Amino acid sequence: MSRRTFQWHSLCLSCLRALSVGIALSLPLSAAAESAAAEDAPANAADPSEQPGADETNRPDTGSAKRLGIELNKLEQADGSCRVYLVFENALGTKLEALQFELILFDTDGFIKDHVTLDAAPIDSDKTSVKRFDLAETQCERVGRILVNDVLAMAGPEGALPDPISRLDLSSKLDVDVFK
Numbered sequence: 001m002s003r004r005t006f007q008w009h010s011l012c013l014s015c016l017r018a019l020s021v022g023i024a025l026s027l028p029l030s031a032a033a034e035s036a037a038a039e040d041a042p043a044n045a046a047d048p049s050e051q052p053g054a055d056e057t058n059r060p061d062t063g064s065a066k067r068l069g070i071e072l073n074k075l076e077q078a079d080g081s082c083r084v085y086l087v088f089e090n091a092l093g094t095k096l097e098a099l100q101f102e103l104i105l106f107d108t109d110g111f112i113k114d115h116v117t118l119d120a121a122p123i124d125s126d127k128t129s130v131k132r133f134d135l136a137e138t139q140c141e142r143v144g145r146i147l148v149n150d151v152l153a154m155a156g157p158e159g160a161l162p163d164p165i166s167r168l169d170l171s172s173k174l175d176v177d178v179f180k
Contacts, residue, residue: 065167066091066092066093066167067091067092067167067168067169068088068089068090068091068092068096068154068167068168068169069087069088069089069091069168069169069171070086070087070088070089070148070168070169070170070171070178071086071087071089071170071171071172071173071178072084072085072086072146072171072172072173072174072176072178073085073086073087073130073173073174074173074174075140075143075174075176076140077139077140078134080136080137081134081135081136081137081138082134082135082138082139082140082143083132083133083134083135083140084132084133084134084135085130085131085132086118086120086130086131086132086133087128087129087130088120088123088128088129088130088131089128089169090123090124090125090126090127090128090129091126092125092156092161092167093125093126094125094156094157094158094161095122095123095124095125095156095157096120096121096122096123096154096155096156097121097122097155097156097157098121098153098154098155098160099119099120099121099122099123099153099154099155100117100118100119100120100121100151100152100153100154101117101118101120101148101149101150101151101152102115102116102117102148102149102150102151102152103115103116103117103118103146103147103148103149104146104147104149105135105138105143105145105146105147106143106144106145106146106147107142107143107144108141108142108143108144109144110144110145113138113142113143114135114138116133116135117152118131118133121153125156143176144176144177145176145177145178145179146176146177146178146179147179147180148165148168148170148178148179148180150165151164151165151168154167165180168180
């Protein structure tokens with residue numbers, strides 16, 4: 001090894017040692033600071049969501065976000081119309097007094113077949129409900145996909161819920177895809 005390579009190698013090892021010592025020293029300090037902050041906080045301040053008036057939209061997503069499940073469960077032909085059965089699972093934590101969707105129906109060839117507005121309110125809090133609606137002059141076997149194009153209204157007793165489209169969990173028990 002040349003003298004220049006050896007100096008560079010020694011310098012790098014010195015840097016790595018200093019860096020590891022610095023990291024080792026800072027870890028106990030940051031842990032101690034977090035521990036002290038936790039001790040100074042009031043007992044009821046551990047979870048900001050438990051604070052009165054806490055804004056749900058500003059909470060970090062912990063995987064238990066409040067959602068509205070919508071499942072396409074059944075299509076049945078009824079007198080020239082296609083009867084659609086949707087299962088709504090309201091896990092939003094509030095009663096839905098207004099719930100209106102704009103749906104775009106695609107046929108099995110991928111072409112837009114129809115545009116409908118569905119009013120599904122009311123749905124009680126923490127409740128599963130089945131809603132049905134008829135698509136006039138539609139053959140069920142020709143329905144290929146259903147797009148939830150927009151949520152026109154989603155409101156509880158306190159008013160409109162923010163960012164409603166992101167609160168939807170869509171699924172289908174059929175070969176007909178439901179998507180947003």
